[in-house]
Amino acid sequence: MTKVLGVEWGRQGVRVNCINPGYIKTPMDVQDQSVGDYTDTDITRRTPAGRFGSVEDVARVAAWLASDDAAYVTGASVDVDGGWVAYGGWGNY
Numbered sequence: 001m002t003k004v005l006g007v008e009w010g011r012q013g014v015r016v017n018c019i020n021p022g023y024i025k026t027p028m029d030v031q032d033q034s035v036g037d038y039t040d041t042d043i044t045r046r047t048p049a050g051r052f053g054s055v056e057d058v059a060r061v062a063a064w065l066a067s068d069d070a071a072y073v074t075g076a077s078v079d080v081d082g083g084w085v086a087y088g089g090w091g092n093y
Contacts, residue, residue, distance in 0.1 A: 002018040002075055002077055003075040005075070006074040007075060009074075010074050015070070017070075019061055019077075019080065022047070022082055022085075023047070023052050023053065023081070023084070024055060025055075039062070047087070048083030049083055057080055059085040060077055061080050
């Protein structure tokens with residue numbers, strides 16, 4: 001949908017982009033951000049950045065996409081996941 005809308009609205013100056021956040025620590029996290037039987041350590045070990053993302057990590061990408069610095073970016077999906085998808089996520093043990 002992001003690509004289609006980016007193409008459809010591009011000539012009108014509308015930019016359409018998508019942010020795909022990975023595992024992000026938020027104030028809602030009490031102790032840990034586990035997924036099923038997986039713990040924080042399991043997740044960070046499989047993340048090339050070696051840590052969870054922060055709300056600020058995602059906010060910086062959103063601010064950049066909204067800025068004139070990204071004026072020529074449309075139809076893009078940006079993974080903000082510390083390299084999780086590139087590494088293979090759960091499939092890469």
